Amino acid sequence: MSEFEERPAEPYTDQEALAEAALASDISDAVWDEDTGYVRRAVRRLHPADASDVLEQLDNETFSRAVEMLGAQLPTEVLIELRDEFREAAVEALPDDALLVVLEELDSDDATLILEDLEEGRREQLLAAMPEGDRATLEQGLAFDEETAGRLMQREFVAAPEFWTVGHTVDHARERGDDLPESFFEIYVIDPAFRLKGVVPLALIFRSRREMQLSELMEAPVVEVKAEMDQEEVAYLFQKYSLVSAPVIDDNGRLTGMITVDDMVDVIQEENTEDLLALSNVSAAGGTDSTWDTVKARAPWLGINLFTAFLASGVVAIFEGTIEAVVALAVLMPVVAALGGNAGSQALAVAVRAIAERELSGKAAGRAVRRELYTGIVNGTIFAIGVAAIAYLWFRDLELSGVIAVAMFATLVWACLTGILVPLGLKKVGADPAVASSVFVLTAVDIVGFLTFLGLATLVLLR
Amino acid sequence: MSEFEERPAEPYTDQEALAEAALASDISDAVWDEDTGYVRRAVRRLHPADASDVLEQLDNETFSRAVEMLGAQLPTEVLIELRDEFREAAVEALPDDALLVVLEELDSDDATLILEDLEEGRREQLLAAMPEGDRATLEQGLAFDEETAGRLMQREFVAAPEFWTVGHTVDHARERGDDLPESFFEIYVIDPAFRLKGVVPLALIFRSRREMQLSELMEAPVVEVKAEMDQEEVAYLFQKYSLVSAPVIDDNGRLTGMITVDDMVDVIQEENTEDLLALSNVSAAGGTDSTWDTVKARAPWLGINLFTAFLASGVVAIFEGTIEAVVALAVLMPVVAALGGNAGSQALAVAVRAIAERELSGKAAGRAVRRELYTGIVNGTIFAIGVAAIAYLWFRDLELSGVIAVAMFATLVWACLTGILVPLGLKKVGADPAVASSVFVLTAVDIVGFLTFLGLATLVLLR
Numbered sequence: 001m002s003e004f005e006e007r008p009a010e011p012y013t014d015q016e017a018l019a020e021a022a023l024a025s026d027i028s029d030a031v032w033d034e035d036t037g038y039v040r041r042a043v044r045r046l047h048p049a050d051a052s053d054v055l056e057q058l059d060n061e062t063f064s065r066a067v068e069m070l071g072a073q074l075p076t077e078v079l080i081e082l083r084d085e086f087r088e089a090a091v092e093a094l095p096d097d098a099l100l101v102v103l104e105e106l107d108s109d110d111a112t113l114i115l116e117d118l119e120e121g122r123r124e125q126l127l128a129a130m131p132e133g134d135r136a137t138l139e140q141g142l143a144f145d146e147e148t149a150g151r152l153m154q155r156e157f158v159a160a161p162e163f164w165t166v167g168h169t170v171d172h173a174r175e176r177g178d179d180l181p182e183s184f185f186e187i188y189v190i191d192p193a194f195r196l197k198g199v200v201p202l203a204l205i206f207r208s209r210r211e212m213q214l215s216e217l218m219e220a221p222v223v224e225v226k227a228e229m230d231q232e233e234v235a236y237l238f239q240k241y242s243l244v245s246a247p248v249i250d251d252n253g254r255l256t257g258m259i260t261v262d263d264m265v266d267v268i269q270e271e272n273t274e275d276l277l278a279l280s281n282v283s284a285a286g287g288t289d290s291t292w293d294t295v296k297a298r299a300p301w302l303g304i305n306l307f308t309a310f311l312a313s314g315v316v317a318i319f320e321g322t323i324e325a326v327v328a329l330a331v332l333m334p335v336v337a338a339l340g341g342n343a344g345s346q347a348l349a350v351a352v353r354a355i356a357e358r359e360l361s362g363k364a365a366g367r368a369v370r371r372e373l374y375t376g377i378v379n380g381t382i383f384a385i386g387v388a389a390i391a392y393l394w395f396r397d398l399e400l401s402g403v404i405a406v407a408m409f410a411t412l413v414w415a416c417l418t419g420i421l422v423p424l425g426l427k428k429v430g431a432d433p434a435v436a437s438s439v440f441v442l443t444a445v446d447i448v449g450f451l452t453f454l455g456l457a458t459l460v461l462l463r
Numbered sequence: 464m465s466e467f468e469e470r471p472a473e474p475y476t477d478q479e480a481l482a483e484a485a486l487a488s489d490i491s492d493a494v495w496d497e498d499t500g501y502v503r504r505a506v507r508r509l510h511p512a513d514a515s516d517v518l519e520q521l522d523n524e525t526f527s528r529a530v531e532m533l534g535a536q537l538p539t540e541v542l543i544e545l546r547d548e549f550r551e552a553a554v555e556a557l558p559d560d561a562l563l564v565v566l567e568e569l570d571s572d573d574a575t576l577i578l579e580d581l582e583e584g585r586r587e588q589l590l591a592a593m594p595e596g597d598r599a600t601l602e603q604g605l606a607f608d609e610e611t612a613g614r615l616m617q618r619e620f621v622a623a624p625e626f627w628t629v630g631h632t633v634d635h636a637r638e639r640g641d642d643l644p645e646s647f648f649e650i651y652v653i654d655p656a657f658r659l660k661g662v663v664p665l666a667l668i669f670r671s672r673r674e675m676q677l678s679e680l681m682e683a684p685v686v687e688v689k690a691e692m693d694q695e696e697v698a699y700l701f702q703k704y705s706l707v708s709a710p711v712i713d714d715n716g717r718l719t720g721m722i723t724v725d726d727m728v729d730v731i732q733e734e735n736t737e738d739l740l741a742l743s744n745v746s747a748a749g750g751t752d753s754t755w756d757t758v759k760a761r762a763p764w765l766g767i768n769l770f771t772a773f774l775a776s777g778v779v780a781i782f783e784g785t786i787e788a789v790v791a792l793a794v795l796m797p798v799v800a801a802l803g804g805n806a807g808s809q810a811l812a813v814a815v816r817a818i819a820e821r822e823l824s825g826k827a828a829g830r831a832v833r834r835e836l837y838t839g840i841v842n843g844t845i846f847a848i849g850v851a852a853i854a855y856l857w858f859r860d861l862e863l864s865g866v867i868a869v870a871m872f873a874t875l876v877w878a879c880l881t882g883i884l885v886p887l888g889l890k891k892v893g894a895d896p897a898v899a900s901s902v903f904v905l906t907a908v909d910i911v912g913f914l915t916f917l918g919l920a921t922l923v924l925l926r
Contacts, residue, residue, distance in 0.1 A: 017824035047685060049703050057826075173670040184666050185648055185707065202665040203647050207636040222510060239732065240512050242725035244648065244707050261724050262705035268728065269702065272735035273816055279739065280812030281805055291837040298809045299842055302802060306849050309801035317794045323786070330793035331780045334909055337800060338772035339765060342744055342902075346761045349743030353736055361480035363520070374754040379762055386769050439805075446797055 020050075024057035031058075031066045039066055040073050048077035056086050064093040072098035076105045080113070091117040100129055103138075107181065108155040109263070112141040149234050150227035152267075153248040153257030156181035159188040160214055162197055167210030184258070185244045189218045194254040196221060196247050224249050227256060234259060235267040236358065275356055278434035279349060281305070305439050312446035319454035326461050328395050329454060332404055336453050339383055340411040340445040347372050347419020348441050352434045355427055369420055376416030380409040403460050407453035415445045483513075487520035494521075494529045502529055503536050511540035519549050527556040535561035539568045543576070554580040563592055566601075570644065571618040572726070575604040612697050613690035615730075616711040616720030619644035622651040623677055625660055630673030647721065648707045652681045657717040659684060659710050687712050690719060694730045699821070701727040738819055741897035742812060744768070768902050775909035782917035789924050791858050792917060795867055799916050802846055803874040803908040810835050810882020811904050815897045818890055832883055839879030843872040866923050870916035877911045878904070 023042065030038040043051045055063060055078070067074060067090045079090055079102060091099065091114055103111045103126065115123050115138060127135050137155050144150025158180060160169050169187065173180060187205065189198040198218025208217055223237045225248045238246065238261055248257040277283070281301035316323075316333070323329050351368065354360045360368055388405035392398065418441050423433035486505065493501040506514045518526060518541070530537060530553045542553055542565060554562065554577055566574045566589065578586050578601060590598050600618050607613025621643060623632050632650065636643060650668065652661040661681025671680055686700045688711045701709065701724055711720040740746070744764035779786070779796070786792050814831065817823045823831055851868035855861065881904050886896035 021825050047704065049705075170669065174672055177670050180666070180670055182666070183664065201646065202669060203643070203645070206633065206665055206668065207640050207643050209637055239728055241510065242512075242728075244724060261707060261728070265702055265705075265724070265728060265731065268731060269735075272732075272739070273820075276735070276739045276742065276816060277812050280742070280808040282809045282812055291834055291841060294813075294834055294838045295841045298806070298838065299845060301809070302805055302842060302846055303849070305802055305805045306798075306846060306853070309798040310853055312797045312801065313794050316797060320790045320794065323793045324790045327783045327787045330786045330790075330796070331776050331783065333793070333796065334775045334779060334800060334913070335769075335772040337797060338775065338905065338909065339768055341804070341905075342765055342768045343761070345743040345901075346745045346764070349740050349745055350757075353739060357732075357736075362484050371754055371757055375757045375761065378754060378758045379765060382762060383765055383769060386766070390769070390773055438808075442801065442804075446801065450797070 020054055021057060024054050027054065027066065028058055028062045031062050031069065034069070036069050036073075039069060043070065043078060044075060048075060048081045051075070051078045052081035052083075052086070056083060060089065064089055067093040068095075071095060072101045074098075076102050076110075080106070080110045087113075088117045096122075096126060096129070099126060103130065104134065108137050108141055108257075109152055110154075111138055112151060115142060116146075144227060147231045148227065149225045149229045149231065149248050149259060150257070152231055152234070152263050153225075153227070153259045154181065155257050157188060157247070157255075157258035158184055159190045159194075159255060162189045162191070162213070162215035162218065164214050165210060166205055166208045166212045166214070166217070169205065169214065170210070181258075183260070185260075187214070188247050188255055188258075189214050190255055196224060196249060196253075196255045199247065221247055225259060227251070231267045232271055235264045235271065238264040239268065271356070275352060275434045278432065278436075279352060279438055281436075281438055301436075301439065304436070305443075308439055308443035309446075311443060312450060315447050315450045316454065319450075319458055322454055322458045322462055326400070326457060328397070328400060329457050332391060332400075333450065333453065335387060336404070336407060336411055336449040337446055339387070339408065340415045340449040341442050343376070343379060343412045344415035344419045344441040344445045345438065347375075347416045348423060348437055351420040351423045352437070355423060355433050360424065360427075365424055369417070369424075372416040372420045373413065376413035379416070380412035383412060384409040399460055400457070403456045404453060407449065407456055410452045411445060411449040414448045415441070418444045483517055484520060487517050490517065490529065491521055491525045494525050494532065497532070499532050499536075502532060506533065506541060507538060511538060511544045514538070514541045515544035515546075515549075519546060523552065527552055530556040531558075534558060535564045537561075539565050539573075543569070543573045550576075551580045559585075559589060559592075562589060566593065567597065571600050571604055571720075572615055573617075574601055575614060578605060607690060610694045611690065612688045612692045612694065612711050612722060613720070615694055615697070615726050616688075616690070616722045617644065618720050620651060620710070620718075620721035621647055622653045622657075622718060625652045625654070625676070625678035625681065627677050628673060629668055629671045629675045629677070629680070632668065632677065633673070644721075646723070648723075650677070651710050651718055651721075652677050653718055659687060659712060659716075659718045662710065684710055688722060690714070695734055697722060698727045698730040698734065702731065734819070738815060738897045741895065741899075742815060742901055744899075744901055764899075764902065767899070768906075771902055771906035772909075774906060775913060778910050778913045779917065782913075782921055785917055785921045785925055789863070789920060791860070791863060792920050795854060795863075796913065796916065798850060799867070799870060799874055799912040800909055802850070802871065803878045803912040804905050806839070806842060806875045807878035807882045807904040807908045808901065810838075810879045811886060811900055814883040814886045815900070818886060818896050823887065823890075828887055832880070832887070835879040835883045836876065839876035842879070843875035846875060847872040862923055863920070866919045867916060870912065870919055873915045874908060874912040878908045881907045 027039055027042050043055070046054065055066065058066060063086065071094065074090070074094070079087060082090060094102070099114070103114060106114065118126065127138065141151065141155070158173070185202055187200045187202065188196055189200060191197055199221045200214055200217045200219070204217055222241045222243065223246050225234055225237070225246050227248050227250050237243065243261060245258055245260045247255055248259055250256040281298070283297045283300070351360070354368065384405040387408045388401040391404050392401040422437045422441050426433045426437055490502055490505050506518070509517065518529065521529060526549065534557065537553070537557070542550060545553060557565070562577070566577060569577065581589065590601065604614065604618070621636070648665055650663045650665065651659055652663060654660055662684045663677055663680045663682070667680055685704045685706065686709055688697055688700070688709050690711050690713050700706065706724060708721055708723045710718055711722055713719040744761070746760045746763065814823065817831065847868040850871045851864040854867050855864040885900045885904050889896045889900055
């Protein structure tokens, strides 16, 4: 129970970050003093999720040395909790015999993750050194596409025929004991061909009398996940139906694995991060710690924007003469661009979110477009008046104020409409609505904003 | 098992949306034909999560009539699955006696949700009509602040003293049967003062021999959630430690409730949505279906931006004379603003995300700031050259190209730095790093961009 007493009262504070850093520095010293005992004890004393956090504080060289020193004594749970780039470094630093022990201990979904990290030669070699059955299971897992249910599922689950009673099932589990997966929440009821007939939650087994048959207790599975289903779809089903685990079915309708909610929470978080970054034109790069990775994730989008920005420039160039005559137009251009861009981003963020939550199908899409139109009209009216008022106080020119009012109104309505139509259009053609849409929306808003503002000014002010 | 056969192969397609719309239209007809039987059967045939989706397709008046017609026959699970605005409408439409049945059937966390929807008078009245014990439990739940563990937890959980054996625990559960919560994943081991001693997962009970004592099986709880803990912290703990449920402890260290992962998945999704919308200057408003709600969620941010945009305008105004002399500057201003704004949004999104994932504490913050500086320098160099090259091809003016190159470099470095320093600063003073930061970053980038571009132009081109 010592871990229990030691946990800090607040879940995550700067104090905790400091304590983590202090422990990391002690471990670092111990690594260079070759004090394997200290490192091992320090790592094992913590919850694997905390131990991995501390190890991630080490610099690259110390981290690899620490992993090498620990070898097979590095707890497998810690290895699995490490962030991608650290796990990959750890797998590289671990000798083959330690990796074989790790692969044997892990559930198949986690073992697959480790195998993916290896270069092909070493992966084949390790697979060849494994017992026949384990190898076949892992090779099957690797055969599924990345980001599918088949890749994420574990092959370890508990299944029983429908004629078994609660008593028989429990007795069987007690006999098999450690062979059962460490964590599971339901028992799958199958027919002799391994087809899924139903599901019995453990809580129901727990409170049912021994003579009850599984066939009497079982419920129809809420969802049946196909092995090739995209992980995003699976995560959506978990969320919609409040699942903690779900059975996975192969092409022939046979029960082949189980997916648990902790993996889906990670997927949900991952997909959310992707959406948020994509909306700000950042590609989801693997590593985040090097400048090079950061540049790779951002420069291509700036590159696209470089050309779209010159499109907006081109619109302004059409009106060079007007600007020369009325230089206040150049002064007010940033207001049109900033407010228009802001309104476009707002509509875009709401639309991307609603699409991700599956709220914009069928009739709902039409309703949402109408709502954006009305919102554009209302906000357009409010800010046309606001901008015109400030412009009048500044330049004391009624015509100029009138021009910017009309331009502002048109720009805000247009911003709201493109903000929803661009992601809906991307979705329609099967593209990710979050990716690239912000560059398009902002450019479209700049172009229309400058066109109406400078165009109207040419008509009205240069008469 | 019929539901099982009926489910569509693809989890969510436009076909499914159409089927949902068709069913909604049938239900709508039945409501106006007063065919209660059809409505009831249609709703009960579906999974509650699907039934609520269909009901949400009805227009407001039909929806309320449907709920009134069903009364106590509306399955409580469907009521709970409804989105906030629909659940509130349903609670309003339901008569008192139906609501009392609902409140009695629900777990305490869901019942609290319903009570929150009621206006105070009706809430008091309903509470007064409930049995003493239930009322006390619900009033205690309502006493906790919103968005805390205390509000989200359910009071129904399974606890046992440490000297009980597996056999005794199972026998006891079989006797109590329906009194146990419908879904739970672990048993809490307590001392006579109801203090939490340990946790035994159901899977472990399931495979352990009858004579084993709970004290031998129990593990230290990975986390012990305090009732007043913020829901965001709780969700973080669930994610970090891969939990499916967690015990909640009151001020006196007594076990007082249980939180399950499905509620935390909703919180994670909610917090992600808030961050994404806040980054695009949209307040998380309750409803999303009315134009008025949409305007309320967006206009205040546009209002702030109205003033900050005029700040950038003011910078341009300083250089009116320069623009009058070299109108190409006005043409190129949108490029400086667009690329600078894009780079700022990129840095901001990455920083907000990293803060949400708790990756920017202590030393990591310093590393991230340095990384942004280097990224700004690399991208600044790339796009200084790119922009200068295009500007030269267009205007054939080496000095102008030089000016925009230097301005672009300075703007991109500044954009990356403000993109990380603004959210870090907001976090430091205890504010939400996502809220308002984008307005500040974009304005700061516009100001510095225009200042360097037009200022340098004044120095170099007007010599």
